[in-house]
Amino acid sequence: MTTASVDRIEMGDLTCWSLSFNNSKLLIAEQGAQILRYENNGEPPIIWLSEHAEMKPGNSQRGGVPVCWPWFGDLLRNPDSVQAMHQQPQQAGAHGLVRSIDWALEGVEQREECASITFSYNSLEQPLAHWPHAAELILSVRLGERLSISLVCRNLGDQPLAFSQALHSYFAVSDINQVSVEGLQDCSYIETLEDWQARTQTGALHFSGETDRIYLNPPAKLQIIDPLWQRTINLLSTGSHSAVVWNPWIDKAQRLSQFDDAAWQQMLCIEHANVLDDAVTLAPATEHELALDIWVEHALTSHPLV
Ligand code: TA6
Numbered sequence: 001m002t003t004a005s006v007d008r009i010e011m012g013d014l015t016c017w018s019l020s021f022n023n024s025k026l027l028i029a030e031q032g033a034q035i036l037r038y039e040n041n042g043e044p045p046i047i048w049l050s051e052h053a054e055m056k057p058g059n060s061q062r063g064g065v066p067v068c069w070p071w072f073g074d075l076l077r078n079p080d081s082v083q084a085m086h087q088q089p090q091q092a093g094a095h096g097l098v099r100s101i102d103w104a105l106e107g108v109e110q111r112e113e114c115a116s117i118t119f120s121y122n123s124l125e126q127p128l129a130h131w132p133h134a135a136e137l138i139l140s141v142r143l144g145e146r147l148s149i150s151l152v153c154r155n156l157g158d159q160p161l162a163f164s165q166a167l168h169s170y171f172a173v174s175d176i177n178q179v180s181v182e183g184l185q186d187c188s189y190i191e192t193l194e195d196w197q198a199r200t201q202t203g204a205l206h207f208s209g210e211t212d213r214i215y216l217n218p219p220a221k222l223q224i225i226d227p228l229w230q231r232t233i234n235l236l237s238t239g240s241h242s243a244v245v246w247n248p249w250i251d252k253a254q255r256l257s258q259f260d261d262a263a264w265q266q267m268l269c270i271e272h273a274n275v276l277d278d279a280v281t282l283a284p285a286t287e288h289e290l291a292l293d294i295w296v297e298h299a300l301t302s303h304p305l306v
Contacts, residue, residue, distance in 0.1 A: 002021065002113065003020070003021070004020065004112075004115040005018075005019070005110055006018070006109070006110055006115050012055025012056055014030070014055050014057065016030070017105075019116075019117060020115060021114055021143045024039070025038070025039055025040075029061065029064075030102050030119065031101065031103075032061075032067055032101065032103065033067060033119035033139040034060060034065060034066055034067065034099060035064045036049050036063065037049045037064065038143075043231075045172040046233060046294065047064055047170065048063050048064075048173075048266065049062075050260065051260060051263070052259060054258055057102075058100055059100055059257075060095075060099040060100050061258065062256070063170045064170060065149065066095065066099040066168040067098055067099050067165075067168070068095040068099065068164075068165055068166040069137060069151075070082070070098075071086075072095060072096070072271075072274075073094055073164075075092040076089060078279065079279050086130055087131070091130070092130070097128045098137065103121045104120050104122075104125075106118040106120050106138070114142050114143055114144035116140065116143065120137065120138050121136065121139075122136045123135050123136070124156065133161055134156035135156055136154040136156055137153055138150070138151075138152040138154075148292070148294075150289055150290075151289070152288070153280070154282075154287040155282040155285065155286055155287070156285075160281050160282065160283055161282040162279060162281045162282075163274075163279065163280055163282075164275045164276075164278075164280070165273060165274050165280070166272065166274075166275065167271060167272050167290065167292055168244075169272070169294075170268075170269050171233055171268050172267060173224065173266060174226050174229040174266070175228055175265055176247055176264065176268060177208070179206075180206050181204060181223070181270065182225055183219050183221055184215055184218055185201055185204065188216045189213045190214040190216070190276070193211075199213075207247055207268070210247065210248060211247045212245075212246050213246075214275060215243045215244070216241070216276070216278070218243045220236055221234070221235065222235045222243065223235065231297065232299055233294065233296055234297060235270060235272070235294055236293040239289045240272040240273055241274060243270060244269065244270075244273055246268075247264055247267070247268055249264050250264065272290060274290065
């Protein structure tokens with residue numbers, strides 16, 4: 001016998017939804033369709049949320065899973081096709097335009113095998129400043145034995161739609177100095193902190209300073225190995241051919257909004273994305289899905305995921 005529930009709650013000035021399934025809980029905000037927290041009862045959180053998250057309209061919350069679309073990062077670092085979709089690319093902010101606006105609730109479900117919720121965003125109904133194109137996003141979250149996230153983008157227009165995107169996931173870790181990421185060995189990556197030079201990953205990824213890398217064509221399965229918390233966070237994606245790995249470390253942590261100076265030690269972003277040469281160009285009336293499954297095992301050995 002399982003228990004699944006979906007309840008609407010107000011968090012500060014934000015309308016949020018609380019999902020539970022057996023001993024798993026998830027919190028998601030209507031603003032940005034942003035997952036804010038994901039945890040199994042009695043255990044450290046899986047998805048990290050800053051203790052300084054402001055819970056008010058107009059800004060993405062620091063943490064959770066912000067949806068970056070219709071571009072990731074600095075628009076001027078995007079392919080020309082993505083930049084050309086914007087009327088004033090020089091003025092554009094980071095990470096697109098949909099993470100700080102309200103999305104529409106499409107539905108909730110409580111079933112034997114999961115609790116689920118779906119949000120949509122339609123640019124014909126909520127036009128985006130300086131980005132005059134017809135597109136729809138569907139963000140679906142399924143909380144069952146795993147957390148399944150799906151971001152579908154549909155081109156509603158009669159011209160090709162070019163975008164980059166990311167599920168900008170913040171994961172909670174015991175101590176960034178002691179965790180590692182498995183699965184990136186031998187992957188090419190862009191070292192954004194050293195003039196965007198192309199590099200190759202050797203072995204597992206460990207952390208000893210600010211890290212902000214774009215891994216190209218990573219495998220579908222990545223793992224965060226956390227010895228102190230005796231757990232592995234498994235990440236299995238489809239429709240994503242780039243992964244951004246980010247930790248701000250000491251100095252950048254002090255410049256970040258909604259972020260405690262010491263918080264860099266307990267978080268790690270692994271962002272499943274389509275960026276740079278992996279940016280998407282959708283023909284009219286077609287769609288693209290970026291999907292991610294997240295689950296925890298209380299084991300440390302990296303092994304093939306099923
Ligand atoms: O994904 C990594 C990154 O681009 C970092 O460079 C840092 O800027 C981070 O995103 C957070 O960006 P935000 O706009 O949410 O503060």
